[in-house]
Amino acid sequence: MASTNQSPFYQRAEEEFHKATTDEERIACLEIMMKEVPKHKSSENMRKNLTNRYKKLKSGLAKQKKAGKSSQQGIKKADMQCVLAGFPNVGKSTIFKTLTKLNPKISPHPFTTYKPQLGTFKHEDAPIQIIDIPSFPGHEKSLVNSTDTLLLVVDNIEQIKEAEKHTYRTKAKIILIFNKEDILSENEKRKIEATLKSKYKKLDYIFFSTKPTKDKLNKLTKKIFDTFPIIRIYTKEPKKAASKDPMIMKEKSTFKNAAEKILKGVSKKIKRARIWGPSSKFGGQVIGLEHVLKDKDIIEFQTK
Numbered sequence: 001m002a003s004t005n006q007s008p009f010y011q012r013a014e015e016e017f018h019k020a021t022t023d024e025e026r027i028a029c030l031e032i033m034m035k036e037v038p039k040h041k042s043s044e045n046m047r048k049n050l051t052n053r054y055k056k057l058k059s060g061l062a063k064q065k066k067a068g069k070s071s072q073q074g075i076k077k078a079d080m081q082c083v084l085a086g087f088p089n090v091g092k093s094t095i096f097k098t099l100t101k102l103n104p105k106i107s108p109h110p111f112t113t114y115k116p117q118l119g120t121f122k123h124e125d126a127p128i129q130i131i132d133i134p135s136f137p138g139h140e141k142s143l144v145n146s147t148d149t150l151l152l153v154v155d156n157i158e159q160i161k162e163a164e165k166h167t168y169r170t171k172a173k174i175i176l177i178f179n180k181e182d183i184l185s186e187n188e189k190r191k192i193e194a195t196l197k198s199k200y201k202k203l204d205y206i207f208f209s210t211k212p213t214k215d216k217l218n219k220l221t222k223k224i225f226d227t228f229p230i231i232r233i234y235t236k237e238p239k240k241a242a243s244k245d246p247m248i249m250k251e252k253s254t255f256k257n258a259a260e261k262i263l264k265g266v267s268k269k270i271k272r273a274r275i276w277g278p279s280s281k282f283g284g285q286v287i288g289l290e291h292v293l294k295d296k297d298i299i300e301f302q303t304k
């Protein structure tokens with residue numbers, strides 16, 4: 001396969017293809033190569049060649065799967081989910097590792113992340129699911145389009161515009177992570193900020209880099225947490241302390257919604273409910289089923 005005159009994405013994918021150690025990795029590379037190869041007549045043979053290899057690997061993998069050898073797991077969506085997206089080498093996997101303290105493959109080679117890596121981090125006591133996906137253009141479109149919050153990672157201002165053709169269909173809220181702050185001069189940073197404020201007024205952004213301070217890390221996780229339309233509700237039993245782990249509910253949920261979530265059908269049996277926290281007039285206020293909850297409320301109820 002001659003790779004002269006191919007796009008840089010193609011060339012990198014081809015390099016990675018030769019280094020790949022699993023068929024899943026090879027397939028991911030071929031997908032990029034097939035997308036990147038020119039569609040004109042002179043490259044017809046090349047396209048056929050790629051397609052054949054791709055089909056062979058796919059059917060091999062399907063057989064393995066039938067035999068129960070596959071490790072691919074489905075992704076169960078958590079209450080709060082974000083996806084790291086961006087071009088190769090901008091530092092997505094490094095951010096994933098920083099947040100989750102897991103250990104994905106990090107390398108100076110692009111396309112190191114072949115399949116989605118799942119992890120979780122907490123903002124305060126709220127667990128947030130984070131997914132590291134392959135770089136544009138080999139990313140999981142369905143995840144980019146369907147997640148709650150997209151963490152668009154860039155290390156250069158032009159990438160914001162270029163990313164649009166991969167993100168314009170997303171329903172997610174977008175946070176721009178301008179990464180590798182450590183290698184920006186004050187002057188470069190000022191210019192970038194000026195551009196962000198003039199050209200991308202509505203884009204929520206944060207500068208970031210490896211080894212963030214505690215403050216910086218908290219600023220990032222708070223930014224992410226604030227994009228989710230949820231509230232945290234704690235439950236307690238009479239005379240006992242409130243639960244440590246919050247229940248995650250939609251914004252504007254009522255006490256009835258919370259009670260139903262705890263024990264289906266229980267709301268009919270509720271004798272008396274009390275509340276502490278932001279939505280209460282005073283601690284221990286007695287409430288009815290339609291009481292609207294706020295983040296960090298604590299509820300207590302007794303059943304008949």
Ligand SMILES: Nc1nc2c(ncn2[C@@H]2O[C@H](COP(=O)(O)OP(=O)(O)O)[C@@H](O)[C@H]2O)c(=O)[nH]1
Pocket residue numbers: 086087088089090091092093094095105106107108109110111112113135179180181182183208209210
């Ligand atoms: N200077 C600098 N380099 C970084 C930073 N984050 C990641 N890198 C480097 O950028 C390269 C690509 O990182 P990686 O996380 O694999 O990028 P990905 O392809 O977007 O997942 C690696 O060599 C990292 O060490 C950062 O904040 N500052």
Ligand SMILES: [Mg+2]
Pocket residue numbers: 092093094112113
């Ligand atoms: Mg990566």
